[in-house]
Amino acid sequence: MRILAAALILAASTAMAGAACDVKGAKLEEAIAGKSELREAANKQTVRDLRTLRDAAIVLETYKYDAECERLVAIVRALAANPEKTIERGGDTDEEKAEDLMEAREPKAPIAPETVKPK
Numbered sequence: 001m002r003i004l005a006a007a008l009i010l011a012a013s014t015a016m017a018g019a020a021c022d023v024k025g026a027k028l029e030e031a032i033a034g035k036s037e038l039r040e041a042a043n044k045q046t047v048r049d050l051r052t053l054r055d056a057a058i059v060l061e062t063y064k065y066d067a068e069c070e071r072l073v074a075i076v077r078a079l080a081a082n083p084e085k086t087i088e089r090g091g092d093t094d095e096e097k098a099e100d101l102m103e104a105r106e107p108k109a110p111i112a113p114e115t116v117k118p119k
Helices: 002-013 028-033 041-062 066-081 083-089 095-105
Strands: none
Touching: 028 041, 028 066, 041 066, 041 083, 066 083
């Protein structure tokens, strides 16, 4: 969870650049899927986090935030390259925190104007 937040902050703080980002060419999924440690059931959350970061890189690529995309690709590569350290760093097992995070990921429907009562 902390990895995701840190990576997104880093990605958002980087200035735009002219070079194209190639998430597909970076073969991030292959890097993630190729690590036996990440195929263990106990590490499903780490794999989800890595894939979320990969997906975020795809979004950045789509919106032409190439520098941010490249930075995020580099982060995912580094995390996937050393899964033991990544698992150790992201090993937060606080269930309440995990539930809060899952709730925060749920899209929220806007409140319809007719359901809001004036004070």
